[in-house]
Amino acid sequence: MIDMLGRGDVIPLQKALELLDNVAVVIPEKERMPVEDICGRILAETITSAEDVPHFARSTMDGYALRAEDTFGVTETLPAYIKITNEVFMGKTPNFYIKHGEAAKIPTGGMLPDGTDAVLMFEHTQPFGEADIEVLKALAPGDNVxxxxxxxxxxxxxxxxxxxxxxxxxxxxxAVGISETWVYKRPVVSIISTGDEIIPPGVPLNGAEVRDINSYNLSGLLLNNGAVPARKGIFRDDYDTIHDIVTEAVKTSQMVLITGGSSVGTLDMTARIIDSLGRPGVVFHGVAVKPGKPLIAGSVNGIPVFGLPGHPAAVTVSFEVFIKPVLRRLKGELADESSKDILRARLTSNIASQPARTDFIWIKVLNNGGELFAQPLLSKSGLISALVQADGLIKIPAEKRGLQKGDEVIVRLF
Amino acid sequence: MIDMLGRGDVIPLQKALELLDNVAVVIPEKERMPVEDICGRILAETITSAEDVPHFARSTMDGYALRAEDTFGVTETLPAYIKITNEVFMGKTPNFYIKHGEAAKIPTGGMLPDGTDAVLMFEHTQPFGEADIEVLKALAPGDNVxxxxxxxxxxxxxxxxxxxxxxxxxxxxxAVGISETWVYKRPVVSIISTGDEIIPPGVPLNGAEVRDINSYNLSGLLLNNGAVPARKGIFRDDYDTIHDIVTEAVKTSQMVLITGGSSVGTLDMTARIIDSLGRPGVVFHGVAVKPGKPLIAGSVNGIPVFGLPGHPAAVTVSFEVFIKPVLRRLKGELADESSKDILRARLTSNIASQPARTDFIWIKVLNNGGELFAQPLLSKSGLISALVQADGLIKIPAEKRGLQKGDEVIVRLF
Known part of the structure; x- marks a missing residue:
């Protein structure tokens, strides 16, 4: 379908995700890292245990190691009597044997001495004489072991x-004795800000200038998702300038995000540059979602390149919906963990939606005595203030005309 | 309540959390950081905007800036005619005035020229002659602005x-022109492994030795929760040795976690050391939760000190339930975000539970066509393999005797 401005195919959400899924990406490189540094990284090898864990039969309680059969039939009114002949110490291999009618004192985590198959908790004994105990409970072999x-x-x-x-x-x-392992290198993602009107945050505003918001928002989203952001700077809306920086970026990073104006001219220029640099070039230009309709997705010889609309709200939706699944492949991550970033809540008001377009609505989650409510933050797209108030997004599928107050919705947190 | 071994007060979960809430902690220090490095950090100042955002009236569409009143009453069959007299460029202040019956071409994000109050989308126009357009839609002041x-x-x-x-x-x-800000310093948390039987992961096992699991698990939990882990090493179960390292740790960090055996002797020694170092010393020793009952919580002159039971499962529960709220205060974090780490799911089987004890059960979350199910991973406490399979925890309150298959449960993810 061609939109009214001839902006090329505006395709449905599902079709866009399928096209992205089929874009070839470069297989991530591996690096060897000590275990203390791997939190959040993606494992790049199969971990097989070379050992039994635990590697000896251990007590799970403070008590007495003994033979369970010596306690068979025991009750509080019909106790058995056992002689304490030895003691097990933590970290020491017991160098003695426990016979019928005997037991060894053992700490939690201690190694069971030869001859024993169960541990009697202190709570189920009474002292009896000098070295004997009264056993008040019957054990099965393996109890507390x-x-x-x-x-x-x-x-x-x-x-x-x-x-x-x-x-x-x-x-x-x-636990299995592995102190370093292979993980995938984190992908480096270039962020290119374009626009004649864009200035850095620390500089005073003049006239019709606006500040660079998107490259910082994207940096944070990339950091939170296990990538290394490389902010390349702010570039003028000029074919040669942007062509040069994108050419460099596809050589030095594993993905390129170009954030710029939402005007047709700027977006078309981005699309032409992606097409000029390699295969397959632009994969789609325009998706039937709101916000984020003018998104451009492409690939230059295995390096995914996205042209993002200028509105901050559209940037976040484009990242969450389209860029994250591609980033996951670049990271070497196999499982789709996204089902665990969600919660269910009830809508606090009606939301209208245009059919044949997937709408993403900003949500504030309210916790009312343990029951969760989703309050839509309805506002013009592009308002950064709504993003700051939001906890996440809900999706209104293309086939729906809206949602009702009280409907259960799935909120994707970010 | 004193338990059967005289291990001091085993208090209910809620009481333990209240006691911890009242422990004084040192107010975190601040540091100034550039915006690109603050993701996940805790803000240490009030952010007030010194500017209007946007700081000029902007177009939200590609179209024509004009006076809305020139379009009043217009329909597709009764169009109006407007002369295009000028063009607005991105980042440039328009140095012209738009009169009645005129309009200026404007890109998305462009500054509205003087005299205009609305933007007509290209889609709602037709070219008419050299410089005129046919207006097909009525606008209200502020439309597309x-x-x-x-x-x-x-x-x-x-x-x-x-x-x-x-x-x-x-x-x-x-967006409001702030390129650096005050954030709280991340708390440094010392991790002290104790136990005569504990060896590092990279060393071959001998006899009854076991590997240090907990200090690595705790490192990861601290990293995921915005703290800086400082692993101090593995120390022998000896009063003077542990006294010395804890003395050093309370001087060089904002919190101290001592992980060791679960035997009564080891835990009592940890409690005596905490009491010896400062006020108030031990706050509680033993909680009616499973796993994690032998937990020791204390404070040494504003530095929280925890003595953790040796089982990995108990370590994770203790961290999630007791240490995290204290860590949040050490970080300067005010809002309780924990309500957003949860999801609702249906139990796949019954779980029994002992009354007057809060049970935490490991859960694997299964996504069956969008419906979430919570599969309990029932196993002896201390099994690291169950932790690896788990996605999170559910809580069975002290007053319940268990949960039924099909019950809706709240899973806290970790």
Missing amino acids: IQAGQDIHKGAVLLHPGHKLRPQDMGALC | IQAGQDIHKGAVLLHPGHKLRPQDMGALC
Whole structure:
């Protein structure tokens, strides 16, 4: 479909995402890193345990290691009597054997001595004489014990390549004795601000100038999503100038984001530059979403290049909806974690929506005694103040004409 | 309440959180940072706009700037005719005046010339002769225009101290011309591993030794929550050794986490050391939660000190439930953002729970065609493999005896 200005195909959201999914990207490089530095990075190898964890049968309680069969049939009114013949210390291999009718004192985490198969908690005993205890509870073999390999078996696959490493994964790597691992290098993403009217934030405004907002917003979005932002600066709306900086950027980074005006002339120029630099060039120009309709997506020999509309609100939506899935592939991330960035809430008011267009609406989440409400922040697109108030976005699909107050919506947080 | 081993007061969850809330902490120091580096940091000043944003009336469309009254009553069948006398360029102040019956071509983002109050989209015009257009739609004053100050008024408070800075906030600071700002310094948190049996992850295991998991898991949790982890190393379970390192740590960091065995002796020693170093010393020792019951919380002259049980699962729960709220205060963060880290899901199976104890259960979140399910990962506490499979935690309150399959639960992600 061609829009009224002949701006090329304005395609539906789903079609745009499919086209992006099929754009080839360069496979990320790997680097070896110590475990303490991998939080949030993407694993680039399969982690197989070379050890049993734990590597010996351990007590999970402070108590007495013994043979469970010595306690069979025991009740509080019919106790058994056991002799304490030894003691297990943390980190020490017990060099003794426990016979029938005997037990060894053992701390939480201690190694079970030979001859024992269960641990009786202190709480279920009474002292009896000098070295004996009264056993008040029957145990089954394995009670209060973690067996060797019960947590992680030797040879078990613990983590797969493409997994985003969390704190507990760092712990798990340490548990199996791995102190460094292969992760994917973080992609460097160039940010190019264009526009004759754009000036940096720290400079006084003159006349019709406006400040560079988008390259800072994009820097933050990239940092939050595991990429390295490279702000290239602000460039004049001139074919040769922008051609030169984009040419350099596709050589020195793994993705290029060009943020500029929303006027047709500027966007067409960006599209021509993308087409001139390599294959396949522009993949789509214009999507049936609001905000963010004039988005340009392309690829230059494996380097994705996006031309973003100038409104800050459109920049954020374009990033969340279109750029993030491509960035995930550049990072080597396999699992789609996006289902976990969402929450369900009830709309506090009606929202109208135009059919055949996917609308993204800014939401403030209100927590009213544990029940979550989604308050739409309706405003002209491009207002940075609405973005500051917002907690996330909801989507109104193209086939809907709006949503009703009280409807349950899925809020994507950002 | 004293537990069966005389381990001191085992208090309910809510009481423990209240006690922690009342522990005095040192007010965080501030540092001045450029906007590009503040993502995730906590704002330490009030941000007031010294400017109107936008600072001139801007067009939100490509079109013609004119007087709305020249279009009153116009329809497609009863068009008006307007003469195009000039053009507005991006970043340039128009140095001309538009009279009745005239219009100037204007790009999206252009400054409205004097005399005009609305913008007519190209889509609602037809060319007519050399320099005239046919106007096909009536406009109201302000149509397709953002007024000066409509986004952010000069003097408006944009952000408050204690706010966690997000990408859109970075953009908003730039919008009002702020290129650097005061943020709170990130708290340095010492991590002290204790235990005669603990060895680093990269060293071969001997006998009853186990690897240091917790200090790496804690490092990751601290990094994910805006703190600077300082791993102090692994220390023997000896009063003087641990006393010395904790003494040093409370001088060089803003919080101290001691992770060690779960045996009564080790925990009592940690409690005695905290009591010996300053006021108020131990605040509580033992909480009615599972996992994590033996947790010790204290404060040494404004430096919070925690003694964590040795099980990795208990470490994560203790961090999420007890340490995070204290860390938030150390960071200077005011808003409780925790309501946004949650999602609602339906339990896939029954879970039993002991009354008068708050249980935290590891959950894997399953997304079945957009509906979220919470699969409990039931296992002995201390299994690192369950942590690796988990997406988050659910809480079973002390007054409940369990949850039923199909119940809606709130999953706290981590």
